[in-house]
Amino acid sequence: MHGEYKIPGGKLVVADLNVIDARLTDVRVSGDFFIEPDSALDVIDAALQGLPADTSHEALTLAIEAALDAEVTLYGITPGGVAMAVRRAIDGATP
Amino acid sequence: MNRTAWHEHEWQLIHAGAQSPSMHMALDEVLTTEVASGRRKPTLRVWEWASPAVVIGRHQSLRNEVDSDAARRHGIEVVRRISGGGAMFIEPGNTITYSICAPISLVAGLSFQESYQLMDSWVIDALAVLGIHASYQPLNDITSPAGKIAGAAQTRRGGAVLHHVTMAYDIDSTKMLEVLRIGREKLSDKGTLSAAKRVDPLRSQTGLPRETIIKRMIETFRLRHGLNDDRLGAEELALAEQLAGQKFSSPEWTAAVP
Numbered sequence: 645m646h647g648e649y650k651i652p653g654g655k656l657v658v659a660d661l662n663v664i665d666a667r668l669t670d671v672r673v674s675g676d677f678f679i680e681p682d683s684a685l686d687v688i689d690a691a692l693q694g695l696p697a698d699t700s701h702e703a704l705t706l707a708i709e710a711a712l713d714a715e716v717t718l719y720g721i722t723p724g725g726v727a728m729a730v731r732r733a734i735d736g737a738t739p
Numbered sequence: 740m741n742r743t744a745w746h747e748h749e750w751q752l753i754h755a756g757a758q759s760p761s762m763h764m765a766l767d768e769v770l771t772t773e774v775a776s777g778r779r780k781p782t783l784r785v786w787e788w789a790s791p792a793v794v795i796g797r798h799q800s801l802r803n804e805v806d807s808d809a810a811r812r813h814g815i816e817v818v819r820r821i822s823g824g825g826a827m828f829i830e831p832g833n834t835i836t837y838s839i840c841a842p843i844s845l846v847a848g849l850s851f852q853e854s855y856q857l858m859d860s861w862v863i864d865a866l867a868v869l870g871i872h873a874s875y876q877p878l879n880d881i882t883s884p885a886g887k888i889a890g891a892a893q894t895r896r897g898g899a900v901l902h903h904v905t906m907a908y909d910i911d912s913t914k915m916l917e918v919l920r921i922g923r924e925k926l927s928d929k930g931t932l933s934a935a936k937r938v939d940p941l942r943s944q945t946g947l948p949r950e951t952i953i954k955r956m957i958e959t960f961r962l963r964h965g966l967n968d969d970r971l972g973a974e975e976l977a978l979a980e981q982l983a984g985q986k987f988s989s990p991e992w993t994a995a996v997p
Contacts, residue, residue, distance in 0.1 A: 654878070655825075658803055674800040674996045676825035678851065678879075680895055682797055719823075719851040720878050 647733030655720030659729035663697045673729070677721035684716040688726060697734050701727045743844040745861075751969035752957065754785040757831065760792035760818045765982035767838055767901055768821050769975055774840040775899035781845075782969070783960055785953060786836040788829055791815045793918055794905075796824040796892065800996045809917045819993050820903075824879060824892035827905045828915040835941070835953055838903040846900055852877050855891055858902040862889075865959035869945050869952060881906070886939025907940040908949045 647659045655677035662670045671692040679685050691711035692704065699707070704727035712723070758766070763786055773779035793815055795804050801817070804826045810817050829836070839858060846854040859875045866873040866881075866888070876882040881889040881904070889906040941952055960966055971979075986992050 658800060660800070672800070672996065674798055674803065676796050676799055676823065678823035678893065679798065682821075682823070682894070685798055717851060 645733040645736065647729045647731065647735075649725055649729040649732060651720065651722060651725040654722065654725060657721055657725045657729040659726070659733040661692075661730065661733050663734065666697050668692055668695050668697060668699075668730070668734075671730070673726055675721065678717075678719035679721060680717045680719075684712060687711050687713075687716075692726075692730060701731050704730055740844055740847040742847040742849070743842065745845070745964040748781040748842065748845070748964075750960070750964050750966045751780045751782045752785070752960075752966045753782055753969055753971060754953075754957070755787070755971060757787040757789035759789050759983065760794065760816045760829070761983040761987035762979060763788070763836075764794075764818050764820050764987040765979040766971070766975075767840075767903060768896075768982060769979045770838070771840045771894075771896045771899050771901040773975060774842060775897040777898075779840070779972075779975070780969075781842060782838075782840045783957075783966065784838045784840070785957065786838070788831040788834065788836070791831065792829040793817045794827045794829060795819050796826065797821055797894070798823050798996060799826060801994050802997055804920055806918055806920060813914060813918065815918060817993060818987055819995060820892070822892035822894035822901060822903065824890065826919050827890065828910075828919055829905070830911060830914075832949060833907070833909040833911065833940075835906040835908050835949060835956075836903065837956075838901060841900050841902070843895060843898050843900050851893070854900070855879055855893065855902075858893070858900075859891060859904070861960050861963050862904065862956065864963065865956040868955055868959055869941075869947065871941070871944050883939065883944065885944060888939070888941060888944075907938050908952070909940050909942045910938055912938075 645661055650656050655675055657675045660672045661668050671689050673688055688708055691707050705723045708723035793805055805817050856875045863873050871883050873881055873883045879891045880887055889904050891904045893902045
């Protein structure tokens, strides 16, 4: 499943994932954003892995925020934007 | 950490002969690491491309961004760089690319946006000398009233920051659109459906040869910040050749995000 979201004033966030037994699996977030250190993107993927597929946008956002250390810098990408791409992947809402 | 000014550093210029796309990726990593360690002085490196390439950002999905069959058909090498940002379509005579490898003190205390603005400021001056009224446009573009000119990307390695910029000198939009996949979602807040129309290259804006523009840019940097002519060290070259072969040509790295 594939979802995309262009963050207004930011960058494109893409989510590719599968849903097995109503849970998110094989989650991979990609896009033309900037994140330092670059390993923090793996942390975001891991935070989403295994969450119920009916997790709300707000709860997905909180799960990502909680997983990121204070020293991680995001530029052109936000937890809410990632959550939007993930919801679109699950809901099949990307045009 | 206190912020340092450009003129407090002894800037070095590297403008070597044409190199392969994977070698350019490797040189960025090696030279940034060398500046971070203090073994190399802060450096401006102007790239010459030996062959066409698509350069994708650190976090982009290879499959989503590139039509690999079309790239192969056109003899275009696909490489992944160490910085984030978007895909670039490179043909040797059509692009002006450079890297700045600087101590992190140059951008100490700045936000990412301020740091892009600072690193792009000399080239805005250089473009003004060429008669182009360019400006930095967040997050990472250089634009002019006639259209986008360039895109920048930064990444940090320990005590150094890498800021590299690709400027469009000329562009074969038809070929670019065959090779890059540019989705509708990406263009949703850009106000145009044509990626090709977003770029207005330096050739049409200046009427000058590519080499002349590069020469003027180097002159502007030299006047503003000082610049010594330098070359790649034997050890730097050997390290970069090793990385180009083992990392930047490998499917594991290029398809790190498949």
